Amino acid sequence: MQALKAFADFHKSEFPTNIIIYRDGVGDAQRDQVLASEIPQFEAAFTALYNKAANKPEITVVVVNKRISQRFFVTNERGQLENPPSGCIIDRGLVEHNDPNSHKKFDFYMTPAGANQGCVLPTHFFVPKNDSRLTRIEIEQLTFALCHFYFNWAGPIKVPAPCQYAHKIAEFFMNIGANRKRAPQECSKQVELARKQVQRLVEPLNTKLHFL
Numbered sequence: 001m002q003a004l005k006a007f008a009d010f011h012k013s014e015f016p017t018n019i020i021i022y023r024d025g026v027g028d029a030q031r032d033q034v035l036a037s038e039i040p041q042f043e044a045a046f047t048a049l050y051n052k053a054a055n056k057p058e059i060t061v062v063v064v065n066k067r068i069s070q071r072f073f074v075t076n077e078r079g080q081l082e083n084p085p086s087g088c089i090i091d092r093g094l095v096e097h098n099d100p101n102s103h104k105k106f107d108f109y110m111t112p113a114g115a116n117q118g119c120v121l122p123t124h125f126f127v128p129k130n131d132s133r134l135t136r137i138e139i140e141q142l143t144f145a146l147c148h149f150y151f152n153w154a155g156p157i158k159v160p161a162p163c164q165y166a167h168k169i170a171e172f173f174m175n176i177g178a179n180r181k182r183a184p185q186e187c188s189k190q191v192e193l194a195r196k197q198v199q200r201l202v203e204p205l206n207t208k209l210h211f212l
Contacts (some may be wrong), residue, residue: 001049002051004016005007007105009206010106012157015049015050015057016057017055018060018132018134019046019057019058019060020060020132020139020142021042021059021060021061021101022064022159022160022183022193023035023061023062024063024064024065024066024163024164024167025062026065026194027065027067028065028124030070031063031065031128035061035092035129037179039061039128039129041179042059042061043059043191048180050088056129057090058132058133059128059129059131060129060130060131060134061128061129061130062125062126062127062139062143063125063126063127063128064123064124064125064159064163065123065124066123066158066159068123068124070094070109070122070123070124071119071120071121072088072090072111072120072122083111083114083115083119083120084111084120085111085114086111086112086114086156087110087144087156088110088111089108089109089111089140089144090108090109090110090122090134091106091109091140096111096126100136102136103130103135104129105127105128105129105134106127106131106136107124107125107126108124108136108161109122109123109125110123110143110157111123112147112156112157112158113147113156113158114157116202121158123159125140125143129165143160144156146160146161146162147159147160147161150165
């Protein structure tokens with residue numbers, strides 16, 4: 001909610017009309033259970049925030065799963081198998097929802113990053129909810145573009161940058177909490193210093209990176 005309010009502060013008190021949620025860390029076996037619980041929570045939170053707005057936001061949810069067993073190859077001009085190039089998208093034939101005209105619920109595989117050795121690891125993206133007017137190809141192109149926006153790596157990564165930033169920030173907070181529990185007396189000064197650094201460096205990102 002803080003990110004949405006920060007967005008409004010920079011856009012003349014106007015909230016975003018489209019909200020795209022990339023949900024990482026959910027396996028295929030737990031996906032339906034998690035989404036059945038979380039999507040109503042998203043909708044309820046947005047309704048409470050947009051209660052005075054003229055229009056409700058259009059919500060798109062994309063589930064990201066990078067721990068999959070599928071591998072894809074292409075045939076080169078010599079008839080040999082090789083890794084697909086960066087940006088290769090598989091959205092028919094081998095996917096769960098094989099209707100190419102469906103833009104409201106679909107899934108696709110993508111190889112955002114290439115590999116010089118071994119097999120390139122694809123990522124599976126499942127879109128259970130798309131209230132926006134974005135088409136399937138537009139969501140696929142947006143997802144691929146976001147894989148290039150992680151500034152700690154000079155090139156595309158396996159997941160969209162919002163997922164990686166969220167993972168890094170969560171890991172950072174978890175490590176601080178672990179140090180606090182492990183040695184509360186010995187590391188009290190270091191923990192307090194780290195907490196102040198988080199407030200100074202991380203929290204201001206909420207006013208700049210709206211996907212946080």
